[in-house]
Ligand SMILES: [Zn+2]
């Protein structure tokens with residue numbers, strides 16, 4: 001398999017972002033990304049997909065119901081050849097219509113941690129948890145985490161100047177929700193989003209750094225394991241990207257602390273070998289293997305509980321138990337142990 005680094009949630013001038021696709025691709029190229037997927041609010045940009053500066057530019061959509069008073073339930077749509085926003089008012093229908101077209105659905109920033117004193121606790125959250133037919137959700141949304149620290153003016157200024165001192169990892173509640181859903185028998189793919197808009201508040205470039213696309217691309221990404229190398233053939237490469245995304249052959253990484261390229265979580269039992277996102281049928285013992293590109297504190301979890309912990313670059317674990325296994329890796333960065341890598345699960349049956 002081949003690893004690519006993807007930014008799968010960002011906005012352009014087609015909605016409320018500051019730049020157009022090709023200019024954003026230049027920032028992505030400088031940050032070392034392979035693929036960006038623009039997801040504008042209730043609008044799908046057609047005719048702009050292709051390679052620019054070596055970066056594959058794809059377009060999806062971020063759909064929400066504009067006619068509703070509360071601004072919640074944003075859903076990212078990928079691999080659909082038409083705009084799906086007309087279905088925004090009927091969440092289950094939206095999931096079904098997208099899936100019938102071979103598309104993928106991910107709940108954006110599903111849970112939030114609002115700054116104290118703010119009463120819009122539900123704003124921008126996901127509330128329809130009993131839907132069928134969806135692909136996954138955002139485990140970690142960069143802008144949502146930055147905003148969660150904006151308790152007062154000094155904190156806002158501090159966050160703009162030193163964002164890396166605030167970013168810690170996905171909200172615990174989001175990880176708990178993920179474990180709850182997967183333990184209930186669902187396959188739920190976890191991805192990350194920068195939600196970059198490229199906005200600058202106009203009070204100096206240093207202050208506005210946290211909003212630039214390039215900064216966001218250097219921080220939080222989704223790494224995908226694709227079946228073949230990208231070849232600059234748009235239709236073929238698009239199928240590789242969305243194939244891996246749909247299968248959950250993916251992990252989320254805070255690349256600013258150290259590039260996570262090279263991470264792998266794999267499993268084997270008998271002659272069967274799988275990677276994160278896959279199911280693995282037990283044929284006697286199950287061997288699980290974690291490999292990291294740099295040392296970190298590796299946690300192996302089964303059904304949401306840590307079952308093995310090791311500091312270093314690798315962890316091996318042998319088990320005969322069925323369950324949902326996933327990996328979290330932490331690294332010391334900017335004075336604290338911060339979340340670095342979150343793998344998709346291997347579903348051992
Ligand atoms: Zn949103």
Ligand SMILES: [Zn+2]
Pocket residue numbers: 009010011062108195
């Ligand atoms: Zn967004």
